[in-house]
Amino acid sequence: MSYEVIGITVLWVFLYGYLIVASVDFGAGFFSYYTKRTNKNHIIHDIIQRYLSPVWEVTNVFLVFFFIGIVGFFPQTAFYYGSALLIPGSVAIILIAIRGSYYAFATYGAKESRFFTFLYGATGLLIPASLTTVLTISEGGYISYEDGHVQLLYGELFGSLYSWGVVILAIVSVLFISASFLTYYASRAQDKGALELLRKYALIWSFPSIIMGVIVFFLLGGRNPEHFSNMVDLWWMFAISFLAFAAATYLIWKRRNYGTAFMMVMLQYFAAFFGYGVSHFPYLLYPYLTIYDGFTNETMAIALISAFIGGLLMLIPSLYFLMKLFLFDADYVQGKK
Amino acid sequence: MFEYDPVLYSRLLTSLTLGFHAIFATLGVGIPLMIAIAEWMGIKRNDPHYTLMARRWARGFVVIVAVGVVTGTAIGLQLSLLWPNFMQAAGHTIGLPMFMEVFAFFFEAIFLGIYLYTWDRFKSKMKHFLLIIPIVIGATASAFFITTVNSFMNVPQGFEIIDGAIRDVSPLAAMFNPATPTKISHVIITCYLTAAFVLGAIAAFNLLKGRNHVYHKKALHLTMVSAAIFAIGTAVIGDFSGKYLHEYQPEKLAAAEWHFETESEAPLILGGILTEDNEVRYALEIPYALSILAGNTPDTVVTGLNDFPEELHPPLWVHYMFDLMVFIGMYLAAISALFVFMNWMKKWNAFRRPVLWAIFAGGPLAIVAIEAGWIFAEVGRQPWIINGVMTVAEGATASPHVDIMLYVFILLYAVLGATCIAVLRRMFKSNPAEHELEERGIAHTKEQNVN
Ligand code: HDD
Ligand code: HEM
Ligand code: HEM
Numbered sequence: 001m002s003y004e005v006i007g008i009t010v011l012w013v014f015l016y017g018y019l020i021v022a023s024v025d026f027g028a029g030f031f032s033y034y035t036k037r038t039n040k041n042h043i044i045h046d047i048i049q050r051y052l053s054p055v056w057e058v059t060n061v062f063l064v065f066f067f068i069g070i071v072g073f074f075p076q077t078a079f080y081y082g083s084a085l086l087i088p089g090s091v092a093i094i095l096i097a098i099r100g101s102y103y104a105f106a107t108y109g110a111k112e113s114r115f116f117t118f119l120y121g122a123t124g125l126l127i128p129a130s131l132t133t134v135l136t137i138s139e140g141g142y143i144s145y146e147d148g149h150v151q152l153l154y155g156e157l158f159g160s161l162y163s164w165g166v167v168i169l170a171i172v173s174v175l176f177i178s179a180s181f182l183t184y185y186a187s188r189a190q191d192k193g194a195l196e197l198l199r200k201y202a203l204i205w206s207f208p209s210i211i212m213g214v215i216v217f218f219l220l221g222g223r224n225p226e227h228f229s230n231m232v233d234l235w236w237m238f239a240i241s242f243l244a245f246a247a248a249t250y251l252i253w254k255r256r257n258y259g260t261a262f263m264m265v266m267l268q269y270f271a272a273f274f275g276y277g278v279s280h281f282p283y284l285l286y287p288y289l290t291i292y293d294g295f296t297n298e299t300m301a302i303a304l305i306s307a308f309i310g311g312l313l314m315l316i317p318s319l320y321f322l323m324k325l326f327l328f329d330a331d332y333v334q335g336k337k
Numbered sequence: 338m339f340e341y342d343p344v345l346y347s348r349l350l351t352s353l354t355l356g357f358h359a360i361f362a363t364l365g366v367g368i369p370l371m372i373a374i375a376e377w378m379g380i381k382r383n384d385p386h387y388t389l390m391a392r393r394w395a396r397g398f399v400v401i402v403a404v405g406v407v408t409g410t411a412i413g414l415q416l417s418l419l420w421p422n423f424m425q426a427a428g429h430t431i432g433l434p435m436f437m438e439v440f441a442f443f444f445e446a447i448f449l450g451i452y453l454y455t456w457d458r459f460k461s462k463m464k465h466f467l468l469i470i471p472i473v474i475g476a477t478a479s480a481f482f483i484t485t486v487n488s489f490m491n492v493p494q495g496f497e498i499i500d501g502a503i504r505d506v507s508p509l510a511a512m513f514n515p516a517t518p519t520k521i522s523h524v525i526i527t528c529y530l531t532a533a534f535v536l537g538a539i540a541a542f543n544l545l546k547g548r549n550h551v552y553h554k555k556a557l558h559l560t561m562v563s564a565a566i567f568a569i570g571t572a573v574i575g576d577f578s579g580k581y582l583h584e585y586q587p588e589k590l591a592a593a594e595w596h597f598e599t600e601s602e603a604p605l606i607l608g609g610i611l612t613e614d615n616e617v618r619y620a621l622e623i624p625y626a627l628s629i630l631a632g633n634t635p636d637t638v639v640t641g642l643n644d645f646p647e648e649l650h651p652p653l654w655v656h657y658m659f660d661l662m663v664f665i666g667m668y669l670a671a672i673s674a675l676f677v678f679m680n681w682m683k684k685w686n687a688f689r690r691p692v693l694w695a696i697f698a699g700g701p702l703a704i705v706a707i708e709a710g711w712i713f714a715e716v717g718r719q720p721w722i723i724n725g726v727m728t729v730a731e732g733a734t735a736s737p738h739v740d741i742m743l744y745v746f747i748l749l750y751a752v753l754g755a756t757c758i759a760v761l762r763r764m765f766k767s768n769p770a771e772h773e774l775e776e777r778g779i780a781h782t783k784e785q786n787v788n
Binding site for chain 2: 055057058060061063064065067068069071072073074075076078079080081082083085086087089090092093094096097098100101102103104105149151296297299300303304307308310314315318319321322325326
């Protein structure tokens, strides 16, 4: 494998990691708010708190890892995306800032407040919507590049069906991933009430997520035919994704093996996300930037990859320790600790 | 008002975000060490007061870290949004430490999550103490890595520019440049100093309010002993930083000292104003001191600003920033040493109101010194963003709307800052130390003298 491919694979894996952990977090925020409105919050509040409190910071680091890593491996992305994304990027920063700090304020600091919960719920849906802008503009046609100046074409972005399709797909996916994880967590906690409610949410959001996936797939055909035909060539990855989805929904429906069901949801998104990514290859930004012309120098690439391996050797045992204490420790999950 | 200039607004927005982040980041690096010291003392002396101290500090720390994390995320993204050309060059040369910084955060974040939720989960107290060590290391390592990036901006090396393209990159040479040793050690030790003083100021405040429990006295003593050590370290390393500047960035030192003519036996200038034709008025002059700061001997020749072309002069107002930082440094060293000394003389009462007031003032002043130090270091590098390689104007974005973003972020930080203070106050007011001591049944243990 060339360094370019290693670099983009590492980054894509981390982005996938962020997609999963952040979705759980974002969706939890929304469910927490929604149940508060409908006076069901007491049912799932503890589950959500107990899982989220120790891990929210870790979630954020996945994102930081991605955007620092991409500038390290592909410095030219800083130029194109940095110049184009001033406003959407700043919007995302503001939402993340509000969400992270108000979560900490509410959890560690003050009494529960309706307003904090509202911020927490609303940002949970708005952040994925704003972050997906990056994937949308990577398809090309949303940016103009003239005399060395990069500009985002807002009319094009807001007027395009494809970009709205991606936004909706992101939101429903967040809710589905989150509900299926929390269902599993509630079943581990043997919390019947929470389990029932969360299982219902998982089922409600399952079909919208797959339908939006299919719609976006075809909308892309109109947007970027080259990418679309690459995706069609990789049809089997999307088939795997669909089968995993079917298996997950079936298990949740049958009230069985919630753990396996969540693994299937992860597989569903893994296959779709990598199918999308591989077919996007080699472009980082259609049609201006590929991974080959945007790549850093060879020495830096070797240094980054070594640092990455060293970092993983340090992180994996620590992450395992964290999960062992908070995710797999039955007593903790059940609130006995 | 002025014409829209993306460079100007990018600078303002960067200063705003960094200035805000620096407060939380500095405390975020320093407080874990203080928590570790307190928890250690609690175990070694078998004194639950110190353990409670560690617990209470840790609770405040989470809120501060949260703001540190979100503002750090903001600056990390903003660097690409506001300085795309700079980041493109930086990615090629100094991407490695930025990347490693993220691992340091990651490491810290994982153990912080564990530390906070496991106070009573292990049988052995020592096990829980061990969990703070990776947090201290992670926090300090993130300061280390990010400061190497800043060092590189001051003394860029480890690459060649051939036909406008960056070649022959050596990431380690870029990281370990001549600015690195003094910069890193000064930044890290001032993080510790600031954290010690801010926590000391809180203890002093409680004592001033008439809460006379030994808990607060122990907290004050612990923080002031640490602060005295860190303050002396800061002054010594600050002196080395002066020598570094003399060697590698003489124009920054000259601007800080309004030093125009290259000469030996140069005096150090404190305060004062500069007239139209660069005459220094009303300043306090310490003879030979600048030469000594630059090279340890009075006959060291210090380069003056007149040796540099006018367009490369940094703004001369950084003089005040430098003075402010040094003055506060001396103040913090003096007051913490005084307290420790008075407490050591058994017959004296170190807990007098004037002393407590002076310590209380030290908390905010330490933060002012951090800001002044950064402004001096960054503005003193003007007009360069990467010293001698890329100017600030070349590094900046050309996007429209940076001005609107500036206003939006001012609003955001105002709201965040205000809520953060309100939350911290409510947190400790609704659950004062006395109350918690009572609750845990340790209000009357170990009433012996503090030492
Ligand atoms: C509590 C904060 C604090 C205190 C009391 C001091 N400093 Fe400082 N100083 C900093 C906080 C700081 C800083 C924020 O950490 C800086 C900004 C950039 C940097 O590298 O460190 C800094 C930079 C800085 C520089 C510029 C280095 C550069 O541009 O590379 C010099 C020469 C000094 N300091 C010297 C001193 C001296 C002689 C002090 C006397 C006691 C002193 N500082 C106290
Ligand atoms: C001396 C200066 C700085 C120090 C001491 C410092 C230290 C810190 C600390 C302690 C945190 C909290 C992280 C945690 O507790 O997990 C933090 C967050 C962060 N900082 Fe800074 N920082 C400094 C300047 C910068 C600059 C200039 C950048 C921009 C590249 C930056 C980028 C970040 C990022 C991206 C985060 C968020 C990381 C996360 O999500 O955990 N920092 N910083
Ligand atoms: C917490 C640590 C830091 C603080 C508080 C800080 C502070 C500042 C301040 C106050 C300015 C404004 C200078 C002016 O308006 O003239 C500035 C400029 C800047 N800093 Fe730093 N700085 C820090 C570290 C860094 C690091 C590590 C980087 C790079 C990764 C960086 C990148 C920049 C850039 C790109 C500018 C704009 C160019 C300029 O005006 O010089 N800073 N910083």
